Amino acid sequence: MLERRVSPSPALAVLSPVIAMALTVLAGFALFAALGKDPVEAMRIYFLSPFTDAYNRSELLVKAIPLALIGSGLAICFRAGVFNIGAPGQYTLGAIFAGGVALHAPEGAAMVWLLPACMAAGFVGGMLWGWIPALLRVTSGANVILVSLMLTYVAQLLLDWLVRGPWADPLAFGFPKTARFPDGALMPNLVAGTRLHWGLVLAVVAALILWWMLARTRRGFGIRSMGLAPRAAAFAGFSEARTITFVMLVSGGLAGLAGAVEVTSTIKQLQPDIAAGYGFAAIIVAFLGRLNPLGSLLAALALAVTYIGGENAQILLKLPKNAAFVFQGMLLFFLLACDTLIHYRVRVRRVAGGA
Amino acid sequence: MEAFLVTMIVAATPLLLAATGELVAERSGVLNLGVEGMMLLGAVAAFAVALSTGSLAAGFVAGAAAGAGAAALFALVALGFTANQAATGLALAIFGTGVSGLIGQGYVGNAIDPLGPLVAADSLPDHWLARVALGRDAMVYVAIGIAVAVWIYLTRTRSGLKLRAIGDDAESAHAVGLRVLPSRCAAVLFGGACAGLAGAYLSLAYTPLWGENMTAGRGWIALALVVFAGWGPIRVIFGAYLFAAASLAQFYGGALGLSIPSQFLSMTPYLATILALVVISAARRGGAAPAMLGLPFRPTR
Numbered sequence: 001m002l003e004r005r006v007s008p009s010p011a012l013a014v015l016s017p018v019i020a021m022a023l024t025v026l027a028g029f030a031l032f033a034a035l036g037k038d039p040v041e042a043m044r045i046y047f048l049s050p051f052t053d054a055y056n057r058s059e060l061l062v063k064a065i066p067l068a069l070i071g072s073g074l075a076i077c078f079r080a081g082v083f084n085i086g087a088p089g090q091y092t093l094g095a096i097f098a099g100g101v102a103l104h105a106p107e108g109a110a111m112v113w114l115l116p117a118c119m120a121a122g123f124v125g126g127m128l129w130g131w132i133p134a135l136l137r138v139t140s141g142a143n144v145i146l147v148s149l150m151l152t153y154v155a156q157l158l159l160d161w162l163v164r165g166p167w168a169d170p171l172a173f174g175f176p177k178t179a180r181f182p183d184g185a186l187m188p189n190l191v192a193g194t195r196l197h198w199g200l201v202l203a204v205v206a207a208l209i210l211w212w213m214l215a216r217t218r219r220g221f222g223i224r225s226m227g228l229a230p231r232a233a234a235f236a237g238f239s240e241a242r243t244i245t246f247v248m249l250v251s252g253g254l255a256g257l258a259g260a261v262e263v264t265s266t267i268k269q270l271q272p273d274i275a276a277g278y279g280f281a282a283i284i285v286a287f288l289g290r291l292n293p294l295g296s297l298l299a300a301l302a303l304a305v306t307y308i309g310g311e312n313a314q315i316l317l318k319l320p321k322n323a324a325f326v327f328q329g330m331l332l333f334f335l336l337a338c339d340t341l342i343h344y345r346v347r348v349r350r351v352a353g354g355a
Numbered sequence: 356m357e358a359f360l361v362t363m364i365v366a367a368t369p370l371l372l373a374a375t376g377e378l379v380a381e382r383s384g385v386l387n388l389g390v391e392g393m394m395l396l397g398a399v400a401a402f403a404v405a406l407s408t409g410s411l412a413a414g415f416v417a418g419a420a421a422g423a424g425a426a427a428l429f430a431l432v433a434l435g436f437t438a439n440q441a442a443t444g445l446a447l448a449i450f451g452t453g454v455s456g457l458i459g460q461g462y463v464g465n466a467i468d469p470l471g472p473l474v475a476a477d478s479l480p481d482h483w484l485a486r487v488a489l490g491r492d493a494m495v496y497v498a499i500g501i502a503v504a505v506w507i508y509l510t511r512t513r514s515g516l517k518l519r520a521i522g523d524d525a526e527s528a529h530a531v532g533l534r535v536l537p538s539r540c541a542a543v544l545f546g547g548a549c550a551g552l553a554g555a556y557l558s559l560a561y562t563p564l565w566g567e568n569m570t571a572g573r574g575w576i577a578l579a580l581v582v583f584a585g586w587g588p589i590r591v592i593f594g595a596y597l598f599a600a601a602s603l604a605q606f607y608g609g610a611l612g613l614s615i616p617s618q619f620l621s622m623t624p625y626l627a628t629i630l631a632l633v634v635i636s637a638a639r640r641g642g643a644a645p646a647m648l649g650l651p652f653r654p655t656r
Binding site: 140149151160281287 | 428449458578629
């Protein structure tokens with residue numbers, strides 16, 4: 001029996017992600033044992049190997065950058081009760097816009113401005129893709145979840161067409177990819193000898209701005225009210241339409257920025273696979289980070305562990321690449337279940353009168 | 356043309372199975388986004404069982420059971436713990452992808468004899484329509500049968516009416532004594548079994564082998580299909596065939612001399628779904644969607 005608590009438990013709100021992570025490791029242990037794989041070795045590779053040396057640790061941050069950018073945007077979106085699951089598409093559009101600027105920059109243009117222009121273009125591309133579901137929701141009441149999901153496919157197909165068609169590199173011998181971006185469009189490294197780049201600074205700054213906006217401004221108050229009590233927010237004069245549009249523009253823009261950052265840093269060109277899967281994983285980041293933009297920074301690191309651990313397991317244990325998803329899925333399951341206990345307590349005893 | 360129609364029917368069947376199951380869950384007010392994960396688990400379970408027992412029928416049963424098992428996990432978290440349904444469904448999609456990859460690792464590269472036609476070709480009338488429509492495997496007809504049965508159930512039976520009432524207004528349904536959570540749970544399990552069957556069809560009839568991520572987004576397309584069909588089971592049948600035809604158009608478009616890039620043809624089902632969503636939502640505010648779709652329910656008294 002679940003019984004509603006008089007007030008939400010603040011301790012559990014903080015503890016829930018920790019409990020969920022511990023349960024994920026335990027369940028992973030059981031699952032690998034059940035499948036006849038060495039569970040101790042598997043857990044060591046998945047959860048400890050990403051921390052063993054400086055290179056792995058820097059790669060952890062590299063993976064966390066797009067996750068944090070998207071996750072902090074989704075955090076404010078979910079806070080408003082708007083379920084944007086189209087971040088993969090917004091990420092892809094951002095990558096396309098940034099790639100378009102990088103590939104079509106005039107020769108000899110002031111190179112200093114090329115990278116900022118790519119970032120801005122990526123933000124605008126993501127905003128555009130986030131704005132469509134918001135507009136359709138506001139004007140006709142169409143479901144944001146479904147429209148944003150459909151747009152994800154459209155974005156992926158658009159990218160596929162561009163890299164095989166108009167933007168294909170004639171020197172790539174038919175491989176579906178564009179030419180390498182010019183040097184001016186590439187994200188400079190933050191630490192020499194690693195792949196860690198300035199996107200980290202962008203992610204931290206974005207999370208700080210969003211946190212400030214959510215906690216300290218009138219707009220942030222409107223977002224929080226709409227999520228908690230939509231009718232009260234409406235009576236207080238916060239327009240539902242404007243709030244939906246705002247959070248979709250911001251979260252779309254940040255997903256687009258993440259796409260722009262990723263293609264100008266680690267990928268350096270456009271190709272059909274630009275790791276848009278970050279867009280789904282970032283949903284876990286947002287929940288794990290307690291729908292708080294700053295929490296998303298920490299949560300992005302936790303999710304990055306599963307990515308690096310998964311890559312290491314693929315090499316060392318010859319496990320399929322998708323095995324890392326086992327942990328991501330379990331983490332979200334456990335987290336959602338634990339979060340219920342913030343608002344409800346478990347009652348073993350049957351309530352008299354049969355509920 | 357004959358080849359196109361045959362391919363279309365075979366491609367439509369898994370979409371139809373998965374979408375019909377999801378439709379029932381959604382009509383009860385539950386949005387389960389985990390169809391892709393349930394299909395993958397169904398596909399790998401079906402393949403593993405069929406390979407070890409040599410029985411395709413046992414494979415299909417295992418596929419449905421695996422799908423229902425995955426749906427039970429969803430029901431526990433989303434209904435039992437009243438968690439956000441969209442997030443829980445997403446967790447299931449991610450989890451199913453991972454677990455199916457792990458289980459299926461040992462089965463990559465194995466092949467089995469696929470499900471054959473229900474009626475042998477030489478006993479069919481010698482006409483192209485008969486060959487196309489009657490020469491298919493049993494699951495093609497089972498899929499259509501399930502959709503029709505669901506239509507009858509939802510529109511012509513008392514129990515179906517109650518399920519729709521629960522999807523439209525769980526509070527009122529609860530107040531008049533309907534058992535909201537058990538009904539929703541049953542609807543979700545049915546949806547999972549159908550998704551598992553759809554996955555089994557892919558690994559036992561369509562390809563027929565196991566490959567990581569072999570559903571290739573069909574679970575998500577099934578979700579789109581439910582919306583496109585405006586939550587009507589008969590429209591889902593037509594929608595599934597239409598979607599299958601549209602997805603095949605990219606292979607046949609070039610042969611017909613169309614100059615439209617294949618990617619744009621592939622976009623049409625998604626754009627059509629968005630359009631359908633906008634039109635039905637605008638026509639009836641809230642649309643044909645079950646009124647409580649995706650909203651959690653916890654009895655308070």
